Amino acid sequence: MHRRVMHRFANPARFLRIAKPLTPWLLWSGIALTLGACLWGAFFTPTERLMGDTVKIIFVHVPAAWLGMGGWTGIAIASIVQLVWRHPLAGVSARAIAVPGATFAAICLITGSIWGRPTWGTWWVWDGRLTSMLVLFFLYLGYIALSNASSEKGDTSRVAAVFGIIGAVNIPIINRSVIWWESQHQKASITLGGSSIDQAYLVPLFVSVAGFSLLFGALVLMRMRTALAEMRIEARMRRMADY
Amino acid sequence: MPHAPFIIASFAVTGVGISWLVISSYLAMRRTEASADELRQQP
Numbered sequence: 001m002h003r004r005v006m007h008r009f010a011n012p013a014r015f016l017r018i019a020k021p022l023t024p025w026l027l028w029s030g031i032a033l034t035l036g037a038c039l040w041g042a043f044f045t046p047t048e049r050l051m052g053d054t055v056k057i058i059f060v061h062v063p064a065a066w067l068g069m070g071g072w073t074g075i076a077i078a079s080i081v082q083l084v085w086r087h088p089l090a091g092v093s094a095r096a097i098a099v100p101g102a103t104f105a106a107i108c109l110i111t112g113s114i115w116g117r118p119t120w121g122t123w124w125v126w127d128g129r130l131t132s133m134l135v136l137f138f139l140y141l142g143y144i145a146l147s148n149a150s151s152e153k154g155d156t157s158r159v160a161a162v163f164g165i166i167g168a169v170n171i172p173i174i175n176r177s178v179i180w181w182e183s184q185h186q187k188a189s190i191t192l193g194g195s196s197i198d199q200a201y202l203v204p205l206f207v208s209v210a211g212f213s214l215l216f217g218a219l220v221l222m223r224m225r226t227a228l229a230e231m232r233i234e235a236r237m238r239r240m241a242d243y
Numbered sequence: 244m245p246h247a248p249f250i251i252a253s254f255a256v257t258g259v260g261i262s263w264l265v266i267s268s269y270l271a272m273r274r275t276e277a278s279a280d281e282l283r284q285q286p
Contacts, residue, residue, distance in 0.1 A: 027265070027269075031265075034261075036253060036285040038257075042250070042254065053246040053247070053250060054246045054247050054249055054250065056250050057250060057253045060253055060254060061253065064257065079285045083283075099264070099268075100250075100264060100268075103260055103261070103264050106260065107256060107257050107260045110253075110256050111253040111256060111257060114249050114252050114253045114261070115249065115253065117249060118244050118246055118249050199285075202250070215261065215265070217267050218265075219264060219265065222268040222269055222271075222272045223268055223271075223272070225272050225275075225276060226268070226271050226272045226275045226276075229275040229276045229279040230247055230271070230275055231274070231276070231278075232279040232283070233278055233279050236279070236283065
């Protein structure tokens, strides 16, 4: 059943019929929500007792961190689907996630470093959370290099897919790092059980996460459409060369 | 220590990073899809 549903979208033409109208909706709603949440967070949230106004960095740092980690989880799932079920779009989607994922991981690292200076008194510490996040960024760079090295455009090499699955080991390490090791980084404020963040920050934070996620979705769709168009060009050129 | 420069820098880095990503991805998509459509219409 699930295989039939999954393979219904294996046809690139069918996928494009959904992706083309969906892309502008995701993009514009993502831009609107992200801008709205950032303005709300920057100008209409109170100063925090301990961190002062630097708490406002949470509205860009946390969504970037979640999507940096979520992006690699997406790569790992797509890689499994590519290797096990040989879904033709799985490799394309994993490739499409890599650059946005790396960018969000980089944004998380940079904004975290900027936040660390006034809060901890230092730009960087080699503790579990920061180091494992930096490892994630390097994993992204490695994945991008591996998939670009593949000669088959649009269908990532098996090596890149295996790398995507093995690299997922780092995701629970990032998540648990503040529990396993002593860290300057605070413990998780939002868990499945609840949140220790005040509503005044929590609501705009969730709006920001929603906006960033929609933007991420739009970026992945745009990059998948680019990859599929490149495949069409390549196939057409090959046919023309055969005549 | 004034906090405003740190907040502005964080939002600026995020804005520049995401804007670059969105614009470059959008332009690449438009250019490649136009080339593919053009090539398809050739006899």
